[in-house]
Amino acid sequence: MNDMSFKENVEKALANTRLSETLHTFGDGYLVAREKAFAGLDFQAMREELGAIKDDVRVNRKALLAEFIKNAEAAGSTVFIAKDTKEANDYVASLARKKGAKTIAKSKSMVSEEAHFNRAMAAAGIESVETDLGEWILQLAGQRPSHLVMPAIHLVKEEVSALFSKDAGKTLAPEIKPLVEYSRKRLRDEYFRADIGLTGANFLVANTGGIGLVTNEGNARLCSTLPKVHVVFAGIHKLVRNMEDAIKITRLLPRNATAQLLTSYITWIRGAVPCDGGTKEQHIVLIDGGRSTLYESEACRDALRCIQCGACANVCPVYQTVGGHVFGSVYISAIGVILTAFYEGLEKAEPLVRACIGCRSCSAVCPVNIDLEEIILKLRHEVTEKYGMGTVKNVAFRAVMKNRNLFHTMIKAASRLQGPVTQKGSSPSERRVIRHLPMHFMEKDITGWRDLPAIAPRSFRDLFKTLEQKVKNPICTVGFFVGCGGDFVYPEVGVKMVKVLNRLGVKVVFPQGQNCCGIPALYSGDTETGKDLARQSVKAFCDVDVDYILSICPTCTMGVRRDFAERLKDEPEWAEKAKVIGAKVLDASAFLENVLHASEKLKAMNLQGSEAVTYHDSCHLKRGSGVFAEPRALLESAGYTVKEMANSDRCCGFGGTYSFLTHPQISKQITADKVENIRNTAVKTVAVDCPGCMMMIGGALGKQDETIRCVHTMELLADSFGV
Amino acid sequence: MFEELKSLYMEKATLVGCEVVALQDLKEAAKYIKEKTEGPLLVPDSTLCTRFGLKSLLQDTGVTLHEGSFREAGHxxxxxxxxxxxxxxxxxxxxxxxxxxEVRLATTIPEKYFVIVDPVTIVADGLGAVEAMTALHSGHEPRYVAYISGPSRTADIERVLTIGAHGPREVHVLLIEGISSDFMEN
Known part of the structure; x- marks a missing residue:
């Protein structure tokens, strides 16, 4: 898929509002049901344990694979290791020839999708019939799954009835129950008729030599019972050590996939079981297909912990907007981005790698603790190395941002040049905005649906020099990492933060040598620029003596805390310094609440900010730093009433350059959801802790509802102080 | 503990769509089954089936049992x-x-599935099953073990939960004490 066809697919998907509505309803319901399924359990502890189990399997995979094979063979199974999916298909085709087999009844198996199994069998003259309802629907439609667990989620009953009517040779009504009934009777014949039954495997248990199948419909039980030959298709990463490991997977998989405590069936099969008066012939085809290569990749190998629950799609704002046929290949959504790169090649994965908005929802919901977002970020670096990142970014990141003085001079120049298109706002919260761009061709994607933030006439770094901090006997001194949004777009936020801190007895220092956190470059895959920027800021903060470094942008916090040391790891001296700096950084709200215990102090002041506000959780604040209770506590104690919006922690659609340069159409849709949730609260102020979210939400509100303002928590705190 | 596990099981099995009834003995069970179906029934031979003479108890009620290979019992x-x-x-x-x-066929192809459970064999949760599951897989004999939690279901059309995709559309759990406390037999 090249970039143009990806863009066309995006536009087509965006035109299909029904699909997006379906995926949103599903996603909302999923979150509620899932929470209930995990009630009383410690999800974090469970996923860490399962992640560790899968890591142990990775380390010992060769011995475990040998143990599995030995035990399976001892129980009468025939085991074949296929180095790729073609070998796996060939094995089954040759087996069928030997047996004189004409038909295969197959249950759901993702690796068989990867192998394009049905197509390969058809080419070999063998009829392979899907028996999972969703998969059968897709087989009749000639389509591929758009979700790991709910393959036909993109289709409606009218489409299904048309397909079934064609199969039946008579008209069937578009009613779900009779349609399911039709497939029940129709497919029953297939199990009895089939010469071979094919199933997947959710786990391969090394110390028993058995497989496990986690299912709801019961077709895998029929496929593994009625035909005389049973073929198991399984990726080698499905190995676990023992029964206990497998049972631990069954505790997380259904809960995270479909919010079930357990699926209707879990089926444990070892060896050649009795069959029609004799013994069944069982073949286990263990498929590598790029998995060994993925295991060797230190940066990406965690992806093989995956137990295929599909949850990373359920929570992904990009998936919800465009669906799995666009945001995915055989495997979809976050895990699909990674697996596509390894199983189908980086070229195929390139547009997918770029389409991730970086909100970290997938990482938060993963039942085996894969930091999917971070792996995608690493892949983006690879993609950029190989395919470049486009001229605009090349000039912006490489030529300009690395040179701090040039960068800041250009921003000043830009602030003057944008004059003709900038408007001083008239609405409640209005700031300087760009309502329309003069270039008509950019209008549709860029400013047609939201105002762009304008560059402030004076940056924070200039304003700070004139700030007078009247703090007698400060209780502590903190450094301030302002970030680009805070420096050049919303300098007033930093100013207000300094005033709030001063009022609470804290003095602020601002090292002028600091530069961009580097995340925009890094998220575009430009690691070199990222390194250079990290060194500049590390140096600036090493020169000042502070215990804490505050940030008003959670993406910067993540950049400094997590990425500086990682980026500089090959330069030990810098890495050491970066670690020290990284350990000091935290978001202003987190500092105020967790270090200063400001909400207690604010309560004691009895502040009277009576306004109602709603709070939007920034992706990187909640899922990057675990901060979400703090700003709410601060706002409440400063006299505001926080009225929660629906899905407050769902991405606003910003994603940095994602919404400006690469995927504005997808962003537009995600932002529209956010605006709707805000409007539904009937509150006129939305608070955030991130300049990026301010740009996105504020900009969209500017076009869609000027009566609502979007402000930083620090501004609201300053307002309640009257500073 | 016993009573707690029993009521936990009854609650959860009902939630996943099973009909759960506590009965006095197998005679009552046979009567219950006859009320729900005329048959023919697939009743596979097993240790407990023979020990308690389940087939004749069922036949006494007048329900029909399928004779011969279960593969010939129709689809x-x-x-x-x-x-x-x-x-x-x-x-x-x-x-x-x-x-x-025969056990597999009796539990996969029929419209209704009846299962007799001695409440003394109820464990609390998945992890409580590890020991028994490991024991069932000792040695190298071929083995096919089924976890069944309610009727066959699907949500593949418009995410609407629909019962009776490919397996039994009804699961009746008959809780009867004093059958067997041995996890290795059925």
Missing amino acids: LPAGGVTFSNFAIGESGTIVLDSTPE
């Missing part, structure tokens, strides 16, 4: 009846060693 026979090895409270699951093919 959608009326019902199947088995005992169970043990059960899991948390998820409303019954665990059944289904290695003999």
